[in-house]
Amino acid sequence: MKKPLPKVAFFDFTGCEGCQLTVLDALQTHPDLLSAVEIVEFREAMSEKTDAYDVAFIEGSCTRVSDETRLRCIRERSKIVVALGACAHTGGVNAMRNNHIIDDLKRVVYEEASDHFEAHHTRPISEVILIDAFIPGCPIDRGEFVQAIKALCMGTMPVIPDYPICLECKLHENACLLQQGKACLGPITRAGCGALCPSLGIGCEGCRGTIPNPNLEALEMIFSEKHCAPHELRSMLSLFLTHTLNPKEVLAHESS
Numbered sequence: 687m688k689k690p691l692p693k694v695a696f697f698d699f700t701g702c703e704g705c706q707l708t709v710l711d712a713l714q715t716h717p718d719l720l721s722a723v724e725i726v727e728f729r730e731a732m733s734e735k736t737d738a739y740d741v742a743f744i745e746g747s748c749t750r751v752s753d754e755t756r757l758r759c760i761r762e763r764s765k766i767v768v769a770l771g772a773c774a775h776t777g778g779v780n781a782m783r784n785n786h787i788i789d790d791l792k793r794v795v796y797e798e799a800s801d802h803f804e805a806h807h808t809r810p811i812s813e814v815i816l817i818d819a820f821i822p823g824c825p826i827d828r829g830e831f832v833q834a835i836k837a838l839c840m841g842t843m844p845v846i847p848d849y850p851i852c853l854e855c856k857l858h859e860n861a862c863l864l865q866q867g868k869a870c871l872g873p874i875t876r877a878g879c880g881a882l883c884p885s886l887g888i889g890c891e892g893c894r895g896t897i898p899n900p901n902l903e904a905l906e907m908i909f910s911e912k913h914c915a916p917h918e919l920r921s922m923l924s925l926f927l928t929h930t931l932n933p934k935e936v937l938a939h940e941s942s
């Protein structure tokens with residue numbers, strides 16, 4: 687008898703849905719994936735829903751208390767949970783709001799209707815449920831997603847680099863932007879995108895999250911030695927890494 691295909695489901699929380707669009711893109715360029723897995727729920731692409739799946743890919747951050755119940759429900763139903771993209775993995779750009787008092791932001795955006803909207807500080811989904819793997823990036827890398835599906839089908843976990851972007855940048859023989867006095871977070875950012883931005887002459891903004899134990903002090907020193915303005919470093923770090931680098935501040939705002 688033919689072995690049943692792994693049942694795969696996709697879920698979205700707070701995000702722009704760009705990672706799900708990248709998945710759709712990957713399914714078009716790698717249609718063979720559709721004969722390796724059975725997609726049973728994917729709001730972006732189909733209307734069917736189910737309570738039974740083996741692998742849940744979750745896009746988006748947890749930004750409401752009510753998200754927690756839904757996340758726990760997905761976790762209970764799935765053997766494997768994968769955080770899909772920066773919003774789910776690190777909080778992503780959504781975590782920028784953690785630098786402010788949430789009620790103040792709500793009033794600015796919704797004015798007198800602000801009480802009708804639920805909002806909370808932003809958290810990566812790993813702060814609410816246990817995750818088994820993550821695919822970083824904003825958006826995710828299509829090739830990395832395809833490799834992740836292959837690994838999961840073979841019963842292993844996706845292998846995500848834990849070394850910095852600089853290594854890939856050097857392999858591309860790019861002239862270092864920091865050496866030219868231009869801001870770049872490559873030394874503390876997780877590789878895997880092939881140093882996409884520095885290869886185009888744009889400083890890395892850290893969308894893939896940090897390597898384990900990033901040396902911020904050394905990065906600050908290099909920025910100052912190379913005459914990059916300190917506010918440039920702060921501004922770059924706040925785009926994707928607010929939650930990763932300032933979880934204590936988040937809690938301070940929450941209790942204020």
Ligand code: SF4
Pocket residue numbers: 700701702703704705706745746770771772773774778779823824825826
């Ligand atoms: S990680 Fe980026 S592309 Fe993916 S959902 Fe979040 S904002 Fe969109």
Ligand code: SF4
Pocket residue numbers: 851852853855856860861862863864865870871872873881884889890
């Ligand atoms: S340009 Fe950025 S990523 Fe490339 S070597 Fe310099 S600091 Fe590292």
Ligand code: SF4
Pocket residue numbers: 823824851875876879880881882883884889890891892893894895
């Ligand atoms: S270079 Fe940095 S910002 Fe650009 S895609 Fe790679 S990790 Fe993201």
